[in-house]
Amino acid sequence: MRYGFHVSISGKLGLEGAAQEAERLGLSAIQIFAKSPRSWKLRPTKPGELEGFRARRENLGGLPTVIHASYLINLGAEGELWERSVFSLADDLAKAQALGAEYVVVHPGSAHPEQARKGALRARELAKLGKKGPQLLLENTAGGKGLLGNTLEALRDLIKDTPLGVCFDTCHAFAAGYPLHQAPQKVLDDLEKTLGLERVPVVHLNDSKGAFESHVDQHAGLLLGQIGLGLRGFITDPRLSHKIAIMETPRSTGEDAHNLRVLREWLEIKTPE
Structure with a gap:
């Protein structure tokens, strides 16, 4: 399994700095934002930034x-x-292609019930943006407030007959009512049966501050939330051994050390010197 954190591209080194952080922490995969996630403003790349990132990525064995x-x-x-959504997503897909990134993850968004079907059709329209290059993955949501994609069946309908895939977030699934704390293998069985694991290349591995079926999207560090050891039973299942696991956990030096130690113990990976 390849694993890592969501890392920052802020600072003087930008994208290359994200790859440097991956090397420093011994990560085998990373996730980044290509621009501010809470603004429509695009982020132009600096001269040599793309080349620097790709070179470091290659030196790290490809670094998914x-x-x-x-x-x-x-x-x-x-x-x-x-219109803004399409423009922003097209920019992320173009950046991913320029960087050699394999995947772009997007939250499906929200709609009134009568508009949900239109959301599904729109997802199919967007699928063509990712036909040549990175694969576009829809992320499951915690549910509530008209959020699309809060059940596996809803995600299945969104990606049906498209090249779209799914990024499965454990915190969101738990908050939506999937019992990862009690029956992690059953949740994985449901994921395999409903979507097919070949459509789920990326897992967001997060514990949950919110309670089961609370529809509260608040991530916690491994073993520091309401899911607890259920995450170990889920992520160590052999069916996920070739997936990418990204931790979107709270970050500090101490929190990073804790989460890496726990995950490496679960995966029986020796901590890099």
Whole structure:
């Protein structure tokens, strides 16, 4: 399994700095934002930034890379919000292609129930943006407030007959009512049966501050939330051994050390010197 954190591209080194952080922490995959996730403003790349990142990525054995799209994107939107969503997502896909990143993850957004079907059709429209290059992955949501993609069946309908895939977030799934704390293998069975694991190349491995079926999207460090050891039973299942696991956990030097130690113990990976 390849694993890592969501790392920052801020600072003087930008994208290359993200690859440097991966090397320093001994990560085998990373996730980044290509721009601010809470703004429509695009982020131009600096001279040599793309080349520097790609060179470091190659030196690290390829370093699978995921770009997380803006939180503002809404596949169930209308009018100007829809147009902005398409423009922003197209930018993320173009950046991913330039960087050699394999995947772009996007939250499906929200809609009134009568618009949910339109959201599904819109997802199919967007699928063509990722036909040549990175694969576009829809992320499951914690549910509530009209959020699309809060069940496996809803995700199945969104990606049906498209090249779209799914990024499965454990915190979101738990908050939506999937019992990862009690029956992690059953959740994985449901994921395999409903979507097919070949459609799920990336897992967001996060514990949950919110309670089971609370629809509260608050990530916690491994073993520091309500899911607890259920995450070990889930992520160590052999069916996920070739997936990419990205931790979107709270970050500090101490928190990083804790989460890496726990995950490496679960995966029986020796901590790099």
